[in-house]
Amino acid sequence: MASHLRPAGSSSSANLSSSPSSAFKNETKVVSRLVSVPRKSGLSTWVAGIHSRMQGRRRHVQLHSSNGHHLNPVPLQDDGGLVSREAMKPQERDEVSIHISEDETEGSTLSITVVGASGDLAKKKIFPALFALYYEDWLPKDFTVFGYARTMLTDEELRNMISRTLTCRIDQRANCEDKMNQFLKRCFYHAGQYDSEEDFRELDKKLKEKEAGKLSNRLFYLSVPPNIFVDVVRGASLRASSVYGWTRVIVEKPFGRDSESSGELTRCLKQYLSEDQIFRIDHYLGKELVENLSVLRFSNLVFEPLWSRTCIRNVQLIFSEDFGTEGRGGYFDNYGIIRDIMQNHLLQILALFAMESPVSLDAEDIRNEKVKVLRSMKKLELEDVIIGQYKGHNKGGKSYPGYTDDPTVPNDSLTPTFAAAALFINNARWDGVPFLMKAGKALHTRRAEIRVQFRHVPGNLYRQNFGTHLDKATNELVLRVQPDEAIYLKINNKVPGLEMRLDRSDLNLLYRARYPREIPDAYERLLLDAIEGERRLFIRSDELDAAWSLFTPMLNELEYKKIAPELYPYGSRGPVGAHYLAAKYNVRWGDLSGDDD
Numbered sequence: 001m002a003s004h005l006r007p008a009g010s011s012s013s014a015n016l017s018s019s020p021s022s023a024f025k026n027e028t029k030v031v032s033r034l035v036s037v038p039r040k041s042g043l044s045t046w047v048a049g050i051h052s053r054m055q056g057r058r059r060h061v062q063l064h065s066s067n068g069h070h071l072n073p074v075p076l077q078d079d080g081g082l083v084s085r086e087a088m089k090p091q092e093r094d095e096v097s098i099h100i101s102e103d104e105t106e107g108s109t110l111s112i113t114v115v116g117a118s119g120d121l122a123k124k125k126i127f128p129a130l131f132a133l134y135y136e137d138w139l140p141k142d143f144t145v146f147g148y149a150r151t152m153l154t155d156e157e158l159r160n161m162i163s164r165t166l167t168c169r170i171d172q173r174a175n176c177e178d179k180m181n182q183f184l185k186r187c188f189y190h191a192g193q194y195d196s197e198e199d200f201r202e203l204d205k206k207l208k209e210k211e212a213g214k215l216s217n218r219l220f221y222l223s224v225p226p227n228i229f230v231d232v233v234r235g236a237s238l239r240a241s242s243v244y245g246w247t248r249v250i251v252e253k254p255f256g257r258d259s260e261s262s263g264e265l266t267r268c269l270k271q272y273l274s275e276d277q278i279f280r281i282d283h284y285l286g287k288e289l290v291e292n293l294s295v296l297r298f299s300n301l302v303f304e305p306l307w308s309r310t311c312i313r314n315v316q317l318i319f320s321e322d323f324g325t326e327g328r329g330g331y332f333d334n335y336g337i338i339r340d341i342m343q344n345h346l347l348q349i350l351a352l353f354a355m356e357s358p359v360s361l362d363a364e365d366i367r368n369e370k371v372k373v374l375r376s377m378k379k380l381e382l383e384d385v386i387i388g389q390y391k392g393h394n395k396g397g398k399s400y401p402g403y404t405d406d407p408t409v410p411n412d413s414l415t416p417t418f419a420a421a422a423l424f425i426n427n428a429r430w431d432g433v434p435f436l437m438k439a440g441k442a443l444h445t446r447r448a449e450i451r452v453q454f455r456h457v458p459g460n461l462y463r464q465n466f467g468t469h470l471d472k473a474t475n476e477l478v479l480r481v482q483p484d485e486a487i488y489l490k491i492n493n494k495v496p497g498l499e500m501r502l503d504r505s506d507l508n509l510l511y512r513a514r515y516p517r518e519i520p521d522a523y524e525r526l527l528l529d530a531i532e533g534e535r536r537l538f539i540r541s542d543e544l545d546a547a548w549s550l551f552t553p554m555l556n557e558l559e560y561k562k563i564a565p566e567l568y569p570y571g572s573r574g575p576v577g578a579h580y581l582a583a584k585y586n587v588r589w590g591d592l593s594g595d596d597d
């Protein structure tokens with residue numbers, strides 16, 4: 001597992017970490033090793049096997065097989081590998097001699113190309129995340145960043161543009177200005193059309209110049225609208241991929257808008273890339289609290305035994321934003337909140353929440369378990385969904401626009417900006433437990449959280465102390481993903497004093513109090529994972545298929561029947577329909593209980 005083994009700075013896990021600078025130290029060492037390769041697997045499959053099973057501290061190495069064949073660089077454990085001869089019977093293995101050259105700075109270089117560099121996401125998230133990685137010494141010593149887009153810019157103009165959004169994560173960090181200038185010197189720009197192979201050939205020339213004959217690994221980040229993905233992948237793969245190193249492509253969402261278009265996108269991408277090269281990003285998987293979900297569950301005895309229909313009454317996955325689609329109405333109107341947030345971010349969290357314990361922390365083992373959950377789910381039906389759309393509203397002398405006031409949105413748009421849904425997992429662990437999702441824009445608050453409401457205590461001795469509000473007396477575990485990350489458990493507690501009075505209190509793990517260090521942005525974690533070839537937090541194509549097949553029939557029906565969304569005022573708590581949906585399954589939304597608003 002990648003992230004928990006990285007240098008941890010001032011955190012309490014520092015004893016697990018290696019020093020970032022040593023990870024890319026400037027030394028060249030070559031060692032030869034006789035290794036056992038599972039027969040029939042082929043060397044490259046086996047190398048991928050090492051890669052995906054990596055644990056322990058990382059070293060970046062080059063592998064060359066005894067026949068001189070070049071292999072992709074992989075991180076190895078400190079002891080030099082994970083190959084256990086003993087684990088394979090003699091008839092099951094071949095012996096292969098490989099030469100491992102630890103040639104981290106002299107031998108290889110990393111080129112990161114941000115395609116769509118002039119756009120919102122690149123400026124807002126990607127360049128700042130790259131800078132943060134650079135600042136914290138996470139990037140290899142030898143790296144170059146290229147921006148690619150149609151807008152004509154010079155290198156200097158790109159640097160000016162991105163310097164406006166680069167921040168030192170913690171105010172007054174030492175040498176921030178210097179570091180920023182050093183980073184910007186590594187940034188270059190190439191103007192080109194997305195569908196021009198010739199322009200990608202020109203990019204390739206510039207990349208080669210910077211790579212100066214070293215073995216190059218290339219990462220492309222597709223930060224462009226989805227209709228351009230395939231053109232870019234064609235150009236990048238045919239004209240600008242690395243000859244000897246690896247080439248990986250991070251693909252932004254949306255991955256299609258239904259099962260068919262998503263399948264088509266995957267087919268098109270796979271004409272040019274193997275599944276291993278495609279890193280489908282869902283940035284919610286890179287959020288600290290989402291990353292912590294498995295740790296909480298699988299490394300604390302107190303939670304796992306409760307994690308099933310026996311003790312859990314319902315699970316709520318809640319996303320809300322206190323702003324509308326400002327500036328992104330054109331994109332949003334073609335997708336709507338269900339495709340924008342539920343089918344990906346919330347469903348991914350659900351899968352992580354509900355999966356069985358994976359065989360290991362290996363990316364494939366985890367993704368196998370997630371797919372099983374998704375494939376066990378009942379297809380979402382229209383009767384289990386309610387939709388809403390925000391309308392203009394005046395408050396405190398200020399007027400807030402409605403969704404359709406956006407000039408890029410048609411006046412008669414039925415696109416939902418809010419949705420609530422009840423989902424079910426038809427397996428032994430979760431049979432009958434409602435998983436309620438709620439996502440909306442232009443609501444009263446910005447928040448993302450996972451709420452787990454537990455069942456009543458059978459025969460509760462203190463029943464009379466709760467009056468008729470038994471629902472209010474059940475335990476609730478809340479993982480607040482953002483803002484102000486926290487994990488808290490609502491418990492019933494005796495109020496100190498001579499009388500027997502109970503109240504609801506929180507056992508509270510507030511991150512800013514417990515961990516007084518800045519939490520990295522999700523894009524930092526995910527970019528680093530892609531650079532390191534760690535796929536655990538990226539979406540595999542079968543996960544994507546399963547996710548779309550859950551939602552597609554309902555989305556089609558919604559559109560075909562032209563279901564009108566319930567209007568709700570900008571800045572409100574959303575449509576009342578969400579309460580009726582929850583009530584249908586005997587659930588109260590935890591975020592609206594008034595307990596912790």
Ligand SMILES: NC(=O)C1=CN([C@@H]2O[C@H](COP(=O)(O)OP(=O)(O)OC[C@H]3O[C@@H](n4cnc5c(N)ncnc54)[C@H](OP(=O)(O)O)[C@@H]3O)[C@@H](O)[C@H]2O)C=CC1
Nearest residue numbers: 116118119120121122149150151223224225226252253254
């Ligand atoms: N912005 C966000 O917060 C988020 C975005 N995403 C996804 O990330 C990707 C990029 O998003 P974002 O930066 O907002 O997108 P933008 O609309 O800002 O587009 C990025 C760049 O692509 C080029 N471009 C835009 N429209 C077209 C077009 N119709 N034809 C050709 N080129 C075009 C423009 O560059 P130029 O004209 O210079 O070529 C633009 O600067 C999208 O897939 C989006 O869905 C995902 C999560 C959040």
Ligand SMILES: O=C1O[C@H](COP(=O)(O)O)[C@@H](O)[C@H](O)[C@H]1O
Nearest residue numbers: 253283321340341345448482522
């Ligand atoms: O993917 C998306 O996410 C953002 C919300 O991300 P966050 O990290 O700021 O919570 C959302 O605004 C956008 O509509 C959606 O495309």
